[in-house]
Amino acid sequence: MMGATETGGNALTTTAYATSGRLRRPSWRDPRLLVGLALIALSVAAVVAIVQRADTTQPFYAAAHDLAPGTVLSASDLVVVHVRVAAGEYVSASDAAEGRVLDRTVGEGELIPASGLTEATGYSARTIAVTSAMPLAEGVGVGTLVDVWVTAQDDLGAHSTLVGQNLPVAEVREAQSGLGARGGQTVYVAVPLDEVATVLAAVSTSDDVAIVAAGS
Secondary structure (H helix, E strand, C coil), X not given: CHHHHHHHHHHHHHHHHHHXXXXXXXXXXXXXXHHHHHHHHHHHHHHHHHHHHHCCCEEEEXXXXXXXXXXXXXXXXXXXXXXXXXCCCECECXXXXXXXXXXXXXXXXXXXXXXXXXXXXXCCEEEEEEXXXXXXXXXXXXXXXXXXXXXXXXXXXXXEEEEEEEEEEEEXXXXXXXXXXXXXXXXEEEEEHHHHHHHHHHHCCCCEXXXXXXXX
16 A cells, blocks of 8 residues: 555656646747747847838928029028938939029929929020009919009000910019109019010000919
8 A cells, every 4th residue: 555655646746747847937048939039039120121111211402482483592492301202303402403593483391393493594584573553462472373464545445465474473572652652562573585575565664564363
């Protein structure tokens, strides 16, 4: 009987040791733990790389304020912004933009289009000052496209003639008449070179000139 008891005790002890061996914590030297850690590290690195590639931006020039056609760009006209856009479509901050001329309107905050810049000798429009006899419509400002109308009086009455169409506004100023009194608003418009003579002849008369927002 004693022998049987001792044999049973040894069996229980062996089972306990086997169980404790299966439940003990894995060692840092356990290959399975090392492989698991390596896989986690690789996954994290891959996610970081993907995020970094997706968030890659480059410095480009944007308009610091509304810019009209004919503007000779200076440092005060430009701000640097970091964006993701197609290469070559807009002017990079590493490009030489100052001293070049815009041939189109660029609104405040908009990127400077590479195709919108030209050398001063290649710009084919001229800025003409036109004083409007009528108040400007609300919203007419730098970059707005306007039409220029001249109204003349003759024996048949008043009749209006369109002398300039879709001309971008470069600047708007309050015109001054004698003794400092206001004399209407002077609008500086960019006129294509081949239309300059026609517009100048029309607005240089004593007839009334009106600036009308294009399309209105």
